[in-house]
Amino acid sequence: MADLTVNVGGVALRNPVMPASGCFAIEYSEALDFDRLGALVIKSVSPRSRAGNPTPRVAETASGMLNSIGIPSKGLDYYRRHILPAYLSFDTPVVVSISADTADEFAQAVAAMSIPGVAVIEANISCPNLEADGLAFAMDPDTTFQAVCAIRASTALPVWAKLTPNTSRIADVARAAQAAGADALVMGNTVLGMSIDVRTRKPRLGNVMGGLSGPAIKPIALRMVHQCHRSVDIPIIGCGGIRCAEDVAEFMLAGATAVQVGTASFLDPGAMQKIIDGLQRYCLETGVERIRDLTGQVRLDQDLSDSWLRFAQQSG
Amino acid sequence: MNAVQEACFQRNAASVASHRCEVVRHRWVNDRYKYLKLLARADLAGATRPGQFYQLACPATDASQPFLLRPMSVYGTGPEPGAIEFLYNVTGVGTRALADLRVGGHMDIVGPLGNTFTFQAGFRRILLLARGVGLATMAPVVRLAADAGADVTAIMSARGPQDLMRDEFLRGARADVHGVYDSDGSSAVPNVGALLRGLLDTHRYDAVYTCGSHRLLLLLQSVLADYPDVLGEVAMEQHMACGMGVCLSCVRLFQVEGERKFLRVCREGPVFPVRDVVGEVRFG
Numbered sequence: 001m002a003d004l005t006v007n008v009g010g011v012a013l014r015n016p017v018m019p020a021s022g023c024f025a026i027e028y029s030e031a032l033d034f035d036r037l038g039a040l041v042i043k044s045v046s047p048r049s050r051a052g053n054p055t056p057r058v059a060e061t062a063s064g065m066l067n068s069i070g071i072p073s074k075g076l077d078y079y080r081r082h083i084l085p086a087y088l089s090f091d092t093p094v095v096v097s098i099s100a101d102t103a104d105e106f107a108q109a110v111a112a113m114s115i116p117g118v119a120v121i122e123a124n125i126s127c128p129n130l131e132a133d134g135l136a137f138a139m140d141p142d143t144t145f146q147a148v149c150a151i152r153a154s155t156a157l158p159v160w161a162k163l164t165p166n167t168s169r170i171a172d173v174a175r176a177a178q179a180a181g182a183d184a185l186v187m188g189n190t191v192l193g194m195s196i197d198v199r200t201r202k203p204r205l206g207n208v209m210g211g212l213s214g215p216a217i218k219p220i221a222l223r224m225v226h227q228c229h230r231s232v233d234i235p236i237i238g239c240g241g242i243r244c245a246e247d248v249a250e251f252m253l254a255g256a257t258a259v260q261v262g263t264a265s266f267l268d269p270g271a272m273q274k275i276i277d278g279l280q281r282y283c284l285e286t287g288v289e290r291i292r293d294l295t296g297q298v299r300l301d302q303d304l305s306d307s308w309l310r311f312a313q314q315s316g
Numbered sequence: 317m318n319a320v321q322e323a324c325f326q327r328n329a330a331s332v333a334s335h336r337c338e339v340v341r342h343r344w345v346n347d348r349y350k351y352l353k354l355l356a357r358a359d360l361a362g363a364t365r366p367g368q369f370y371q372l373a374c375p376a377t378d379a380s381q382p383f384l385l386r387p388m389s390v391y392g393t394g395p396e397p398g399a400i401e402f403l404y405n406v407t408g409v410g411t412r413a414l415a416d417l418r419v420g421g422h423m424d425i426v427g428p429l430g431n432t433f434t435f436q437a438g439f440r441r442i443l444l445l446a447r448g449v450g451l452a453t454m455a456p457v458v459r460l461a462a463d464a465g466a467d468v469t470a471i472m473s474a475r476g477p478q479d480l481m482r483d484e485f486l487r488g489a490r491a492d493v494h495g496v497y498d499s500d501g502s503s504a505v506p507n508v509g510a511l512l513r514g515l516l517d518t519h520r521y522d523a524v525y526t527c528g529s530h531r532l533l534l535l536l537q538s539v540l541a542d543y544p545d546v547l548g549e550v551a552m553e554q555h556m557a558c559g560m561g562v563c564l565s566c567v568r569l570f571q572v573e574g575e576r577k578f579l580r581v582c583r584e585g586p587v588f589p590v591r592d593v594v595g596e597v598r599f600g
Binding site for chain 1 (some may be wrong): 324
């Protein structure tokens with residue numbers, strides 16, 4: 001048996017596979033043994049009560065799906081009393097994902113949720129920042145820095161910053177999160193998208209636009225994990241379109257220390273267990289003794305550009 | 317599963333899994349509906365109760381590439397332990413892909429999912445109000461009632477007599493069937509309302525179940541206001557992704573004990589009390 005354990009910024013995990021926030025809830029205990037997962041990541045809670053977005057909230061696309069659920073929330077107190085306890089009864093680290101509208105709200109919510117039993121705070125800074133025209137915090141290095149600083153100052157727990165693939169400045173955003181004290185990055189959230197029914201001429205999502213997930217976005221997420229890996233020293237948790245053990249290995253080679261699985265669970269609620277079993281097979285087949293040794297081991301030829309130039313000069 | 321975990325969610329099945337099934341029968345029952353029988357290794361017949369559904373991984377074809385699973389009510393189970401049946405209308409990307417599935421081929425299905433119709437041991441007489449694919453969802457209730465020796469009355473609404481699928485609904489059970497049709501106008505809401513009231517005034521019904529028409533659901537809700545002792549249940553639909561209550565896609569608004577709340581069709585449903593339904597059609 002290969003050693004599947006990984007360490008994400010001081011948090012030891014029995015394997016690198018955990019759910020993506022919003023794609024996991026206690027109901028999956030009908031289909032999965034939670035004590036075999038790397039960590040339990042609960043759907044984001046926001047300090048304000050929200051009804052969520054209008055239906056329809058999901059639409060399928062080629063090799064993926066769009067969602068605009070809208071983080072329905074009954075507030076922090078309800079979450080602490082009625083949602084969190086069930087997850088704390090497993091022998092697996094619990095990651096509480098938090099979403100908020102302003103840096104101050106983030107700070108207050110993070111402090112309120114830093115309670116015994118919670119192992120990690122995942123700051124969903126991919127959500128709209130009401131103080132910046134609704135632009136997500138993680139679209140911009142400055143707002144990323146401000147939000148993560150406020151969060152960092154409010155908790156002694158490890159903080160994972162969940163970034164968005166919708167930014168054009170991912171390296172700067174990743175460095176800002178690291179500079180502000182994030183213990184790890186989650187790369188990343190969904191890609192903003194849209195779909196229209198050409199017969200009814202109506203948007204397929206009630207909210208018009210939504211987040212694209214699934215295999216359709218995997219190359220984007222993989223590229224951005226690699227960009228983060230080249231930019232920061234803190235661990236990266238890869239997320240985006242992962243559905244099998246080979247996908248996990250691919251993200252780890254690109255620079256991820258662990259991964260999150262989201263949409264794949266919607267197609268098979270037992271997907272994460274099958275991925276973990278598949279990782280053992282992958283390690284056996286490829287002679288990997290410790291899965292953590294894969295991180296960042298994509299084989300890049302540093303001299304490729306020069307040798308290609310020399311080669312290409314032979315042509316007319 | 318300890319007490320804390322058990323108390324915090326409505327458990328609908330002992331275990332849910334993706335089951336690899338063989339297609340053992342697949343045929344048209346008329347020009348729009350197909351009958352599908354699958355065989356799994358697991359005892360799906362023993363694990364599945366009336367009203368529950370499965371999510372089908374409809375295999376991609378040249379013309380249709382469904383990504384998400386498709387929720388589909390169970391039409392029947394058995395007699396083999398692994399046997400599960402569906403009756404479906406070929407209408408969208410998923411069902412068109414499904415319709416091409418050949419006998420001997422394979423498909424993955426996830427379940428059993430959702431809650432069940434209430435049928436108590438003491439029920440002596442039930443009424444079913446069905447239209448379209450709703451009859452597939454309620455066929456297990458017909459069987460349950462017939463096995464329990466209860467009298468079954470059915471109002472079946474269809475485009476015309478050739479679309480009724482009476483035999484597919486009853487599957488050999490005895491029932492008093494009232495067909496109403498678009499073709500002769502008898503399916504109009506005032507007419508069905510009078511028929512419903514006439515039946516409810518003539519016999520003591522323990523329960524009325526409906527599925528397949530929002531118009532008929534709202535009609536039944538208004539009629540049942542005058543028959544407070546009769547249980548009313550409806551099986552509902554909504555766009556779904558996970559089918560297990562995780563993604564929060566398939567919510568609808570309900571009026572539960574005086575409070576309006578969003579419930580998940582896949583987890584708190586698909587079967588709901590008719591009286592709890594909020595008759596808002598826009599966000600269906």
